[in-house]
Amino acid sequence: MRLVLLGPPGSGKGTQAVRLKEHLQVPHISTGDLLRAEVAAESKLGIEAREVMARGELVSDEILLGMLENRFSQEDTRGGFILDGYPRNLAQADALTALLERIGQPMDAAVQLDVPSELLVERIAGRAKAEGRADDTPESVRTRLKVYSDQTEPVVDFFRQRGKLSVVDGVGSLDDVFARIISALKPVPEVG
Numbered sequence: 001m002r003l004v005l006l007g008p009p010g011s012g013k014g015t016q017a018v019r020l021k022e023h024l025q026v027p028h029i030s031t032g033d034l035l036r037a038e039v040a041a042e043s044k045l046g047i048e049a050r051e052v053m054a055r056g057e058l059v060s061d062e063i064l065l066g067m068l069e070n071r072f073s074q075e076d077t078r079g080g081f082i083l084d085g086y087p088r089n090l091a092q093a094d095a096l097t098a099l100l101e102r103i104g105q106p107m108d109a110a111v112q113l114d115v116p117s118e119l120l121v122e123r124i125a126g127r128a129k130a131e132g133r134a135d136d137t138p139e140s141v142r143t144r145l146k147v148y149s150d151q152t153e154p155v156v157d158f159f160r161q162r163g164k165l166s167v168v169d170g171v172g173s174l175d176d177v178f179a180r181i182i183s184a185l186k187p188v189p190e191v192g
Helices: 013-024 030-040 044-054 061-072 089-101 117-131 138-161 174-185
Strands: 004-005 028-030 079-085 107-113 165-168
Touching: 004 013, 004 044, 004 138, 013 028, 013 138, 013 174, 030 061, 030 138, 044 061, 061 089, 089 138, 107 138, 107 174, 117 138, 138 165, 165 174
Parallel strands: 004 079, 004 107, 028 079, 107 165
Antiparallel strands: none
């Protein structure tokens, strides 16, 4: 199973990805974790990324895609993977699709966790308070959610148009949301 998890900050993507990793027995690939690992390993791409970040710039799609290609070449991804945090925009969705087709591992599904904005603000504010983070004010969270919506809505449509998207209600207990995701991943029997 090659799966993309989509959802705004606070939607529970990371939590559900960990559970899905165990259930599906495939690696969870977070581009943020991948980036940190490449930088720490001082790989060629990691060194490039560190230099870009040291200048205060965002790591290019080209560098991220190179890191993903390296990661997809590892043995543990043969049976699939769960991508979390990528693609974030339409250019990344196109590049990812082209890469996966080129290496013979086309995307199976994309799951979008749907959570109302005000609940996301509450979740993140609660998490910020518990972790002592002053940067997650309700106003800053709303701004991040708007940016996410503007950038990611085309990605959602990209997967919808290809028949790969399942929208899952992300409200409820962890077990309920997990059960909905698993149900969405099961193929619908053809009527015949």
